Amino acid sequence: MLLAATLSPPARAGVTPEASRVVFPAGETEQSLHVFNANTWPVLVQAWVDDGRIDAVPQESTAPFVTLPPIFRMAAGDQTSLRIIYSGANLPSDRESLFWLNLYEIPGLLKHQLDDARAVVVTMRTQIKVFMRPAGLPYGPRELPKRLAFSLAKAAGKLTLRIGNPTPYYATLSAVLVKAGGHSQQITPDMVAPLSESTLELDQFDQFDQFDAQAVESAEVLFSLIDDDGTPVIESVKAELAP
Incomplete structure (x- = not known):
């Protein structure tokens, strides 16, 4: 007890x-x-x-x-x-x-x-x-930020953000900002486990069908990742458009 x-x-x-x-x-x-x-x-x-x-x-x-x-x-x-x-x-x-x-x-x-x-x-x-952290992992934790994958996908008429973590490390994201088609939304995702993915709804992108496809394809994702020292590492990547 x-x-x-x-x-x-x-x-x-x-x-x-x-x-x-x-x-x-x-x-x-x-x-x-x-x-x-x-x-x-x-x-x-x-x-x-x-x-x-x-x-x-x-x-x-x-x-x-x-x-x-x-x-x-x-x-x-x-x-x-x-x-x-x-x-x-x-x-x-x-x-x-x-x-x-x-x-x-x-x-x-x-x-x-x-x-x-x-x-x-x-x-x-x-x-x-x-x-x-086991021995023999293929690369160190400093590789984690650049190996995360962010993609936009349509689900039930809404735009969603998929966060893929193909690494052997836990990804602790303190904040994610999505910019696409003149819209933006900040979200706070849960931690993404190793070799897994997380999908988040972007409710501020309700008019997904009206977006110019080129604008969506040029979407940008800014994210803050917490490292081993508890320090936020801020990165910016281009989001892929999932089929």
């Missing part, structure tokens, strides 16, 4: 990791992550790695990782180094695998709050991505 919670100060996530993702390069079995308590009160933190389901509890996790310490106390303004250890498992060798680190915080209570029957403790849960 998650650590029990009954009472609390204001609700906001104050336990903050130093990075938005953890990457295990090929051959690495352990990574460290600094965690900071930005609150003005102490907290108790429970840490574990799982498949990302927000309703999952630590005991249900089958992820091949151990976090040390699994439970720890942090004073106001304190920081802790969290160790994430890969315990070994048969994972795909031709692509990355994705897991999620959970940081579940329970705020401490002031002495007078213990006697306040109206006080309620609100717990917070932060999740960040954990990528396992």
Whole structure:
């Protein structure tokens, strides 16, 4: 079970990791992550790695990782180094695998709050991505932006954008801007898994049939891709017109 919670100060996530993702390069079995308590009160933190389901509890996790310490106390303004250890498992060798680190915080209570029957403790849960990167991949992650494929296609009378990811890496897109035929639309797609594709509707292009074909064929896509350091990499490509 998650650590029990009954009472609390204001609700906001104050336990903050130093990075938005953890990457295990090929051959690495352990990574460290600094965690900071930005609150003005102490907290108790429970840490574990799982498949990302927000309703999952630590005991249900089958992820091949151990976090040390699994439970720890942090004073106001304190920081802790969290160790994430890969315990070994048969994972795909031709692509990355994705897991999620959970940081579940329970705020401490002031002495007078213990006697306040109206006080309620609100717990917070932060999740960040954990990528396992196997050895022997054909090229490095820096190749990812230029290998993504963007194409426009007609589906049920609407214009859609297909994002193809033929690479062995997860593509985390923070924003995509499509420009075609004098129209534009910004969308926030989900992460695109390795060797897969995602299709998104462009609802601001409802008059697809009225577009000049040449204008659509010259469509441009600008996208922001988050790299291993959590930094956005901005690229611009010409979108293909799918049959």
